[in-house]
Amino acid sequence: MLQNIFLGMSLVGAEWVLYLLMILSIVSVSLMLERMKFYRDASKGLHEFRGYLRSAAQGGNWEEALRAARSRVQEQTNRSPDLEAEMAASILSMRSTGKLSPDVLTEVAMDGVIRARVQWEKNLSTLATIGNNAPFVGLFGTVLGIIKAFHDLSKQDANGVQGVTAGISEALIATAVGILVAIPAVVAFNLFQRKTKAALSEAEATKSFLIGQMSK
Numbered sequence: 307m308l309q310n311i312f313l314g315m316s317l318v319g320a321e322w323v324l325y326l327l328m329i330l331s332i333v334s335v336s337l338m339l340e341r342m343k344f345y346r347d348a349s350k351g352l353h354e355f356r357g358y359l360r361s362a363a364q365g366g367n368w369e370e371a372l373r374a375a376r377s378r379v380q381e382q383t384n385r386s387p388d389l390e391a392e393m394a395a396s397i398l399s400m401r402s403t404g405k406l407s408p409d410v411l412t413e414v415a416m417d418g419v420i421r422a423r424v425q426w427e428k429n430l431s432t433l434a435t436i437g438n439n440a441p442f443v444g445l446f447g448t449v450l451g452i453i454k455a456f457h458d459l460s461k462q463d464a465n466g467v468q469g470v471t472a473g474i475s476e477a478l479i480a481t482a483v484g485i486l487v488a489i490p491a492v493v494a495f496n497l498f499q500r501k502t503k504a505a506l507s508e509a510e511a512t513k514s515f516l517i518g519q520m521s522k
Contacts (some may be wrong), residue, residue, distance in 0.1 A: 323447030327440065327483045334436045334491045339430045341498050348426070350385035355424060359394055363519045372398040387425060389509040392418035397516050408517050415513045419506070426502045430495055435490035443486015451477020
């Protein structure tokens with residue numbers, strides 16, 4: 307009885323799986339566009355800010371460096387935050403407290419970095435999930451289509467074989483679509499993850515530079 311229930315579900319075919327894959331494709335593309343806009347906004351003017359910050363710190367112009375960091379933090383209120391502005395502002399503001407221990411400064415710096423990192427990694431796990439599982443969803447659709455095709459074959463004579471083979475070829479489309487959905491999602495995930503790691507490395511370098519200059 308249970309087998310008949312699952313067979314009845316399988317005979318629906320793979321068409322609904324294709325609709326599911328189309329929905330996953332739309333979600334994937336939307337997330338990719340959202341992440342691209344986020345990283346573009348977060349990186350806007352970052353190279354110039356980093357250069358100005360280092361120049362001011364090397365020259366001992368700590369007030370100018372702090373002012374620049376706070377100004378960038380305020381600018382990012384209405385757009386995507388980078389990983390360095392709030393961190394730099396937190397470190398530089400510690401000069402007025404006199405707490406210049408490298409350990410203390412490191413802990414203060416990591417607060418801003420960790421909170422910004424959450425936003426940098428937002429939706430990446432969803433992209434990875436789509437990329438990893440879309441082929442399996444497509445394969446599931448193909449299996450359903452093949453089950454339906456062989457079931458139809460059992461109800462027909464030899465003259466119906468051509469129609470069944472056509473059904474199998476149509477079922478294989480689900481696997482192809484699943485792979486087609488997965489590839490861009492995986493590529494985007496890898497690129498975005500690499501971009502995040504590179505930004506974290508740059509933030510770590512900026513943090514070490516500022517702490518080193520302040521500890522002199």
